[in-house]
Amino acid sequence: MNRTPVTVRKAEPSDVTSLRELWSGILRKGGLDEQLADVAQVVATADARDDLCVAVAEVDGELAGAVYLEATTFTPLNLEPAVLAVSPHVFPHFRRKGVGSALMEAACRFAEQRGIAHVQTAAAAEARDANRFMARLSFAPQAMLRAASTTALRARLPQARPVRQAAPSASHRQRIDRVLAARRIRRERVPG
Ligand SMILES: CC(C)(COP(=O)(O)OP(=O)(O)OC[C@H]1O[C@@H](n2cnc3c(N)ncnc32)[C@H](O)[C@@H]1OP(=O)(O)O)[C@@H](O)C(=O)NCCC(=O)NCCS
Numbered sequence: 001m002n003r004t005p006v007t008v009r010k011a012e013p014s015d016v017t018s019l020r021e022l023w024s025g026i027l028r029k030g031g032l033d034e035q036l037a038d039v040a041q042v043v044a045t046a047d048a049r050d051d052l053c054v055a056v057a058e059v060d061g062e063l064a065g066a067v068y069l070e071a072t073t074f075t076p077l078n079l080e081p082a083v084l085a086v087s088p089h090v091f092p093h094f095r096r097k098g099v100g101s102a103l104m105e106a107a108c109r110f111a112e113q114r115g116i117a118h119v120q121t122a123a124a125a126e127a128r129d130a131n132r133f134m135a136r137l138s139f140a141p142q143a144m145l146r147a148a149s150t151t152a153l154r155a156r157l158p159q160a161r162p163v164r165q166a167a168p169s170a171s172h173r174q175r176i177d178r179v180l181a182a183r184r185i186r187r188e189r190v191p192g
Pocket residue numbers: 001002003004086087088089090091094095096097098099100101102122123124127129130132133136
């Protein structure tokens with residue numbers, strides 16, 4: 001298998017236009033300017049932080065693919081450190097040349113440099129090639145990520161039930177009894 005020379009480096013502001021095009025399918029559905037602004041923000045934030053990196057792969061000086069890396073934890077509750085490799089993506093005309101592998105090698109290096117023992121990534125369930133690629137690299141399926149609009153979720157939830165008032169506690173009941181008794185005594189003392 002002939003290896004195409006691939007170099008991987010940190011993203012720079014001048015990569016924003018190509019990265020927007022590369023990730024257009026997974027960015028928020030907005031106008032071009034909004035997507036460009038989002039990617040510019042992602043690149044700038046990653047550049048300023050040690051736990052983040054946007055790694056871009058180049059072939060013959062041309063941006064061929066990219067991956068977003070974050071040193072984080074397995075989940076918000078499982079605090080085992082893990083590197084999240086988000087959206088490893090290669091332009092179609094650069095696929096099957098080792099660019100995706102170079103991006104995942106960058107993810108591996110990013111984890112090793114921080115002594116992190118796990119790398120997580122995700123691929124759309126229907127993306128057969130991407131899932132086979134991940135499986136070959138030893139990524140095992142862990143969970144199915146599901147999403148719903150808040151309105152759809154609200155519409156499917158059982159109707160809100162009326163909130164029942166809690167019965168007063170024994171000490172609260174005793175306090176009420178004492179107040180009523182004091183009022184009764186005051187009334188009895190009033191002449192007339
Ligand atoms: C998944 C993806 C990142 C892989 O990128 P890639 O650059 O094609 O990856 P590689 O070239 O390193 O490897 C891909 C396959 O080509 C093979 N390959 C690599 N170099 C090759 C060469 N010179 N000749 C022939 N085959 C080659 C690899 O062995 C690998 O085979 P496998 O999938 O059976 O394991 C890419 O297909 C992609 O961007 N897909 C769409 C986005 C996507 O779904 N991303 C996943 C998460 S969002």
